Amino acid sequence: MQDVNIKVTDRNGVEHEIVAPTDMAMNLMEVIRSYELAEEGTIGICGGMAMCASCQCYVKSDHELPEMTDDEDAMLAEAFNVEDNSRLGCQIQITPELEGLEVELAPED
Numbered sequence: 001m002q003d004v005n006i007k008v009t010d011r012n013g014v015e016h017e018i019v020a021p022t023d024m025a026m027n028l029m030e031v032i033r034s035y036e037l038a039e040e041g042t043i044g045i046c047g048g049m050a051m052c053a054s055c056q057c058y059v060k061s062d063h064e065l066p067e068m069t070d071d072e073d074a075m076l077a078e079a080f081n082v083e084d085n086s087r088l089g090c091q092i093q094i095t096p097e098l099e100g101l102e103v104e105l106a107p108e109d
Helices: 028-034 070-078
Strands: 003-009 015-021 056-059 086-088 102-105
Touching: 003 028, 015 028, 070 086
Parallel strands: 003 102
Antiparallel strands: 003 015, 056 086, 056 102
16 A cells, blocks of 8 residues: 655645555545645536536646546646646546655636
């Protein structure tokens, strides 16, 4: 079992250092929800199906993430506040390679 350390800046600008398990098949959105770093009902609304962009985040560190799927790309094309480093947290599986990942939650609106 290996856990990874991740820094998450919430929507109020507060940075949280969290520990995420790599052996539970969780994605970044689920970990953020489990730590209650976003107000209830404001993240993961679609259940992690890449259909709502409520878990959009900005990747601040220089990690090489898996290729964006067509569904994720299409959802971000319709989302608000999209930046070049935007990804959907529900599409980022927690793996040992994410050690030290730094993300910032995108604004709700």
